[in-house]
Amino acid sequence: MSHEIVELREYPLRRLDGMPRGVLLAAALLALLGLLIFIVALATDADRAWRAYLYNWIYFAGIAQGAVLLAVVVSITRGVWSRPIRRIALSFVAFLPIAYLILFPPILFFAEHIIPWIQEGAEGQEAYLNMPFLAARNLLSLAALLVLSLAFAYWQLRPDLGLARAEGWTGLDRFTRGWTNQELEEERASRNMGRLGPAVALVFVLAYSFVAIDLVMSLDRHWLSMLIAPYVFMAAFLGGIAATVVLILIYRRHLTLHEYVERATLHDLGKLLFGYCVFWAYLFWSQYIVIWYGNLPYEQVFLIRLVQEPYLGLSLLVLFSLFVLPFFGLLGARPKKSPAILGGFALLVLAGLWIERYLLIYPTLYPDVETLVLGLPELGVGLLMLGLLMASVAWFGTRYPLMQAWQPATEIELLGVGVEEEPAP
Amino acid sequence: MPTVIRSETHPEIQKYEDVNRDVLSILGRPGRAYYLLLALCIAGVGLLAFSFFAQVYLGIGLAGLMNPVMWGVYITTFVFWVGIAHSGTLISAILFLFRARWRQSIYRAAEAMTVFAVMTAGLFPIIHLGRPQLFYWLMPYPNQRELWPNFTSPLVWDVFAISTYLIVSATFFALGLIPDIAAARDATTVPWRKRLYTVLALGWRGSGRQWLHFNRAYLYLAALATPLVISVHSVVSWDFAMSIVPGWHSTIFAPYFVAGAIFSGLAMVITLLIPIRTIFGLEAYFTPRHFDAMSKLVLFTGIIVLYAYLTELFMVWYSGRSYKLEGQYIIAALTGNYWWAGAIMLICNAVVPQLLWSKKIRRNLPALFVITIFINIGMWFERYVIIVASLAREYMPWQWNVYKPGWVEMGILVGSFAWFGMWFLLFLRLLPAVSVAELKEVLPAPRRWGRLRQPSAPRDTGIPQGPGQRRVEDEEEG
Numbered sequence: 001m002s003h004e005i006v007e008l009r010e011y012p013l014r015r016l017d018g019m020p021r022g023v024l025l026a027a028a029l030l031a032l033l034g035l036l037i038f039i040v041a042l043a044t045d046a047d048r049a050w051r052a053y054l055y056n057w058i059y060f061a062g063i064a065q066g067a068v069l070l071a072v073v074v075s076i077t078r079g080v081w082s083r084p085i086r087r088i089a090l091s092f093v094a095f096l097p098i099a100y101l102i103l104f105p106p107i108l109f110f111a112e113h114i115i116p117w118i119q120e121g122a123e124g125q126e127a128y129l130n131m132p133f134l135a136a137r138n139l140l141s142l143a144a145l146l147v148l149s150l151a152f153a154y155w156q157l158r159p160d161l162g163l164a165r166a167e168g169w170t171g172l173d174r175f176t177r178g179w180t181n182q183e184l185e186e187e188r189a190s191r192n193m194g195r196l197g198p199a200v201a202l203v204f205v206l207a208y209s210f211v212a213i214d215l216v217m218s219l220d221r222h223w224l225s226m227l228i229a230p231y232v233f234m235a236a237f238l239g240g241i242a243a244t245v246v247l248i249l250i251y252r253r254h255l256t257l258h259e260y261v262e263r264a265t266l267h268d269l270g271k272l273l274f275g276y277c278v279f280w281a282y283l284f285w286s287q288y289i290v291i292w293y294g295n296l297p298y299e300q301v302f303l304i305r306l307v308q309e310p311y312l313g314l315s316l317l318v319l320f321s322l323f324v325l326p327f328f329g330l331l332g333a334r335p336k337k338s339p340a341i342l343g344g345f346a347l348l349v350l351a352g353l354w355i356e357r358y359l360l361i362y363p364t365l366y367p368d369v370e371t372l373v374l375g376l377p378e379l380g381v382g383l384l385m386l387g388l389l390m391a392s393v394a395w396f397g398t399r400y401p402l403m404q405a406w407q408p409a410t411e412i413e414l415l416g417v418g419v420e421e422e423p424a425p
Numbered sequence: 426m427p428t429v430i431r432s433e434t435h436p437e438i439q440k441y442e443d444v445n446r447d448v449l450s451i452l453g454r455p456g457r458a459y460y461l462l463l464a465l466c467i468a469g470v471g472l473l474a475f476s477f478f479a480q481v482y483l484g485i486g487l488a489g490l491m492n493p494v495m496w497g498v499y500i501t502t503f504v505f506w507v508g509i510a511h512s513g514t515l516i517s518a519i520l521f522l523f524r525a526r527w528r529q530s531i532y533r534a535a536e537a538m539t540v541f542a543v544m545t546a547g548l549f550p551i552i553h554l555g556r557p558q559l560f561y562w563l564m565p566y567p568n569q570r571e572l573w574p575n576f577t578s579p580l581v582w583d584v585f586a587i588s589t590y591l592i593v594s595a596t597f598f599a600l601g602l603i604p605d606i607a608a609a610r611d612a613t614t615v616p617w618r619k620r621l622y623t624v625l626a627l628g629w630r631g632s633g634r635q636w637l638h639f640n641r642a643y644l645y646l647a648a649l650a651t652p653l654v655i656s657v658h659s660v661v662s663w664d665f666a667m668s669i670v671p672g673w674h675s676t677i678f679a680p681y682f683v684a685g686a687i688f689s690g691l692a693m694v695i696t697l698l699i700p701i702r703t704i705f706g707l708e709a710y711f712t713p714r715h716f717d718a719m720s721k722l723v724l725f726t727g728i729i730v731l732y733a734y735l736t737e738l739f740m741v742w743y744s745g746r747s748y749k750l751e752g753q754y755i756i757a758a759l760t761g762n763y764w765w766a767g768a769i770m771l772i773c774n775a776v777v778p779q780l781l782w783s784k785k786i787r788r789n790l791p792a793l794f795v796i797t798i799f800i801n802i803g804m805w806f807e808r809y810v811i812i813v814a815s816l817a818r819e820y821m822p823w824q825w826n827v828y829k830p831g832w833v834e835m836g837i838l839v840g841s842f843a844w845f846g847m848w849f850l851l852f853l854r855l856l857p858a859v860s861v862a863e864l865k866e867v868l869p870a871p872r873r874w875g876r877l878r879q880p881s882a883p884r885d886t887g888i889p890q891g892p893g894q895r896r897v898e899d900e901e902e903g
Contacts, residue, residue, distance in 0.1 A: 294674050
């Protein structure tokens with residue numbers, strides 16, 4: 001019971017000195033290549049191109065938002081252990097404006113390529129399944145989520161930006177307008193984060209429930225699963241954790257943060273990744289077993305597609321990469337503390353999740369195919385979005401401190417044995 | 426100028442000796458109110474026994490059960506008590522693994538509650554059997570009749586899930602008690618108590634070696650118990666969700682039942698701790714901060730429950746077809762013969778808990794006491810609505826019926842609370858209700874001389890000095 005991790009320590013203000021050329025180049029290349037493939041795919045098979053686009057959007061937007069949610073959750077729960085990793089998790093916020101403002105609207109514009117009921121009609125379900133309402137609810141909830149996430153990120157950053165300005169960092173004036181003093185700013189920031197945090201979490205659930213119901217479940221409008229929305233957004237959260245782990249390991253090496261992101265921190269991250277892999281399996285199983293046991297035709301159809309050729313191989317791959325392998329691989333303490341093993345499993349989870357998102361969408365849209373509809377278009381759109389994600393996250397790293405130097409007073413309270421006070425005379 | 430250092434979670438407790446004195450004093454002579462309550466509980470257990478034997482003697486027809494509502498108050502109450510049993514292991518295992526710093530003083534009572542709630546829940550399937558003396562047929566064992574339980578039935582999974590949970594949570598409870606029982610053993614002068622504690626303390630002397638093994642065992646049990654918290658109520662939910670009864674067949678049932686169980690379990694912990702705090706003068710141990718933290722968890726799980734309600738309502742509307750089975754119960758509950766039960770459920774579980782968004786209310790103990798009672802009433806009715814309202818409108822309209830509980834069911838329902846209360850009251854008098862050993866971990870270490878070192882300037886002695894001073898590499902496996 002003696003494993004309290006507690007520290008009151010100074011964290012440095014560190015950021016990337018300019019955009020690393022390799023990252024910039026790679027991101028630009030990936031994005032360009034992806035764009036090219038996407039354009040070619042649009043010209044040859046527009047339906048497939050847009051379907052690939054949708055599923056990659058769900059994947060990349062989900063992991064970026066999941067990582068931001070991780071930063072929010074550790075702030076709500078006052079997870080003191082997470083101090084060295086919070087800001088890095090938060091840095092995925094830079095991708096959200098791109099994901100929601102630029103990448104999302106085309107899905108609505110070209111929805112007739114993706115969603116079957118737009119052409120077939122949604123008899124009996126028109127009240128919910130109609131384009132104006134679908135566009136409105138998704139746009140509004142994602143916009144709200146974006147605003148709240150950015151506001152949360154702003155308040156999480158602001159006290160550090162004052163410190164950074166004092167150290168001579170430039171380009172932060174806009175963010176430190178109306179600066180009072182460090183103590184007051186920290187108090188204000190933690191108060192605002194305390195209000196914004198739960199709001200981000202609630203709106204995340206709402207927005208991604210719409211995404212899950214409208215863009216995943218309604219692709220087959222006769223299929224129903226009450227659990228689909230939690231399943232979709234909790235998997236996004238798992239992706240966010242895995243992406244955070246990867247980014248932390250990169251920064252740890254690149255910025256030599258070993259002193260701050262210690263092995264114990266990696267251990268904690270490993271537990272989180274392990275725990276959410278198990279939780280993913282739990283949600284998957286909860287949905288699977290009920291549908292399988294109930295044996296109702298209109299429900300079964302979803303599972304039957306997953307266990308039939310050509311999708312069976314991929315289904316097993318997902319099960320192994322999101323649950324079986326991480327479960328046994330990350331069970332012990334040692335693998336969790338090893339950057340190579342932990343990073344390897346995080347990448348495995350990210351790869352498995354990419355296929356998992358594919359299986360949410362493609363078997364429904366391509367039910368009776370002989371061979372897998374998985375190839376260049378899917379990969380191309382993925383590269384495009386990966387390039388954008390890399391560039392935006394790296395941009396965040398060049399501009400803002402990557403360690404949270406300030407600490408909310410509520411957490412400092414948690415750290416000490418006690419408060420020292422004068423005895424009453 | 427000497428300074429006083431105070432624990433952050435328990436600022437009023439100054440010394441280690443205070444903890445021993447305060448906690449072990451609960452074991453001393455109780456007041457008249459205690460005996461009155463105990464007598465009341467024993468009378469309630471008498472009611473339970475009487476109702477049960479009346480049912481056995483006169484037949485199960487005495488209960489209000491009839492086609493198609495073959496599961497009524499009994500199974501409702503069974504699910505209710507299994508749910509109550511969830512918070513104990515949550516607090517003692519999951520919060521332990523999460524290193525939540527507010528669990529130390531409350532986890533013992535919550536764990537005891539868990540064990541007693543499972544003991545209460547376990548009565549109901551047996552009460553519900555036509556021939557209760559054959560309950561052991563549920564267990565698979567080689568027998569001459571070559572009869573085996575139906576392993577594909579979720580009801581049999583339930584037997585395994587719940588008996589495993591009872592074993593693990595009881596072991597966890599007994600293990601965590603060892604150092605405290607040893608403290609009680611050393612303090613007591615009553616001969617029978619001394620003998621009892623000597624047996625239960627398993628020869629505990631507090632040596633370094635013993636602590637090492639103890640900590641290891643505790644950690645492993647915590648890691649083992651954690652998936653159980655999730656699995657038990659998931660399996661209970663599958664008693665319903667696996668079937669295709671309208672209103673039961675729903676994929677969200679497992680996580681929704683787990684959240685609901687934690688929701689009601691934590692509410693019950695709060696309901697019990699508030700009077701205990703006042704009666705035994707434990708204000709310094711259960712501080713408003715503890716209640717604040719528990720209330721936040723109640724609020725969080727309450728939101729999950731609310732989300733599940735909304736999902737079910739939404740899906741019924743979304744599907745646009747009445748033959749889709751999911752979520753029917755909520756419609757039946759809101760419009761049918763059981764609208765009043767549905768209304769109680771929604772008000773108590775969806776509306777009232779939203780008060781907990783206010784920090785003032787989270788720290789206002791009388792208000793919390795009332796809110797948590799509302800929550801538990803609501804959670805009982807939630808199960809009632811799921812079970813009775815769904816069954817009453819099972820499949821074909823000609824078989825629909827209205828269920829009214831008989832007097833034996835009400836007697837047994839009331840008796841189950843008495844049965845639980847009796848065990849809990851006995852526990853308060855027999856075993857340390859607050860963890861003496863773990864509480865000391867969050868108190869400032871005793872000093873002989875000089876000022877205590879500032880937490881911000883650790884002196885690396887190589888020896889763990891208690892929280893706040895040194896990072897101790899944990900060796901957790903989970």
